[in-house]
Amino acid sequence: MKNLFLYIAVLLLSVSCSSTDEKAIEKQEPADVSSVTLTEAQIKNAGIETGPVQSQNLNSVLKVNGVVDVPPQNIVSVSFPLGGYLKNTTLLPGMHVNRGQVIGIIEDQGLVQLQQDYLMALARLRFLQQEYERQKELSEEQVSAAKTFQQVQADHASQKVLVKGLGEKLRLINVNPASLSENNISRSVPIYSPINGFVSKVNVNIGKFVNATDVLFELINPDDIHAALTVFEKDMAKIKVDQLVKVSFVDEPDKEYDCEVILVTRNVDANRSGIIHCHFKTRPKNLLPGMFLNASIHLENVPSLTVPEEAVVRYGNQQYIVQATGKNAFQLVNVETGIRENDRVAVSANNSELSGMSVVTKNAYAVLGKMKNTAEE
Known part of the structure; x- marks a missing residue:
């Protein structure tokens, strides 16, 4: 019993000293x-x-x-709207190009077909133009039926639309319809640089087929x-x-x-x-x-x-x-x-x-x- 009281006293003394030390540290x-x-x-x-x-x-x-x-307006992506095979190009990244310079040549049988279709449509338009004038004169003199003149008139108008559309397709590939004839039909067409600037990217090689959505070259106009x-x-x-x-x-x-x-x-x-x-x-x-x-x-x-x-x-x-x-x-x-x-x-x-x-x-x-x-x- 005496030992128990002694143990409790020692324990209380230890706790008291610990609290005193902590307070001292806090101070x-x-x-x-x-x-x-x-x-x-x-x-x-x-x-x-x-x-x-x-x-x-x-x-x-x-x-x-x-x-x-x-700026985006000074970066030009060059593509070919009808597709074809790249026949020739001398471009390398970093080269300088001038506006209107030939930077590539595309060839394809589809180009021949387009030129052929235009010339045939133009020839038929000339025939229908003459027929239209003839039927108009006959209709005015009431020699032929009005229905015949109306049919010729519709055919003539349709052919004019066809020739105009084919002509615009030729302009897309830099072919002038006014100078096209059966003597200068070509299987290849040139691609021209639209700006003065530098070549940034060349994405094609000679002999590769390119689609209308493919970017062939990327050019940069350094002015801005x-x-x-x-x-x-x-x-x-x-x-x-x-x-x-x-x-x-x-x-x-x-x-x-x-x-x-x-x-x-x-x-x-x-x-x-x-x-x-x-x-x-x-x-x-x-x-x-x-x-x-x-x-x-x-x-x-x-x-x-x-x-x-x-x-x-x-x-x-x-x-x-x-x-x-x-x-x-x-x-x-x-x-x-x-x-x-x-x-x-x-x-x-x-x-x-x-x-x-x-x-x-x-x-x-x-x-x-x-x-x-x-x-x-």
């Missing part, structure tokens, strides 16, 4: 102090000065990336080639048409080309960014679609709330300004920084109204140090 953990009050002597000795958050316009440079781009820059959503409002942009390429990082903003997209993608289109004032040589580039967008007169750069202090992973809340009283305000110019920096805060706020503009780290020392004590 040792410093509180996160974000405000402090200083004396006049401390403010004077630390050289602390205060001033308001000011509204002013800043100029800055926004660094972005992008690619060389061509431009820089497409990716800008994050938070910076989109800073971009305006006609702003100056400096562009450099990976192979020439030290050489910059002047551009100007011509279009700002009005939507953002899944990555919370948008595209800014810029025109080259002087187009670089050997400019190719898809080339990667770096750019600096010059921002002018951006309205901002600013403080001196030394008014912003960093503690942990956060940035703060020190607000003067009363007589010799100060507290931390979490902020994000932006444009920097002439030793001033733009600041913004989610939960605080910064405009006109009185903050420590000199030796803000002295106030921060006092706060954290107070917390440790």
Whole structure:
């Protein structure tokens, strides 16, 4: 029995000591102090000065990336509307072509048949034209029945439609119906370049049969080639048409080309960014679609709330300004920084109204140090 009482006493003493130790540890953990009050002597000795958050316009440079781009209307896919076999082409990707230049030759028996059908339809139209005029004259003199004239009139009109349709099919393959005769029927027809530009893709080889829907060549008109820059959503409002942009390429990082903003997209993608289109004032040589580039967008007169750069202090992973809340009283305000110019920096805060706020503009780290020392004590 005596041993039982002794065991209970030892157990209670252990629990008591454990509780005392835990309380001691809790007392040792410093509180996160974000405000402090200083004396006049401390403010004077630390050289602390205060001033308001000011509204002013800043100029800055926004660094972005992008690619060389061509608008859809400057990319031409060349196909052959009737299909056939590719007889000849000399194109290679990167070659320059002129408008009206022969870039390929297609041959097929269907081309011969089309020309034959047109000439036969044209010959019958000439016959029906003469018959129409003859029957019209007879009908007016009431020599023949009106029904006969009406039938000839309908046949003549139908044949005119047939000849017109076949003629338009010939124009689709660059054959002029007016110059076609039985003496120049050809089994092959040329394909002409519709633009001045460069060859981007060659999708066929000699001897391959191509359908009407197949793209044979892809051509690019470089006249409107431009820089497409990716800008994050938070910076989109800073971009305006006609702003100056400096562009450099990976192979020439030290050489910059002047551009100007011509279009700002009005939507953002899944990555919370948008595209800014810029025109080259002087187009670089050997400019190719898809080339990667770096750019600096010059921002002018951006309205901002600013403080001196030394008014912003960093503690942990956060940035703060020190607000003067009363007589010799100060507290931390979490902020994000932006444009920097002439030793001033733009600041913004989610939960605080910064405009006109009185903050420590000199030796803000002295106030921060006092706060954290107070917390440790």
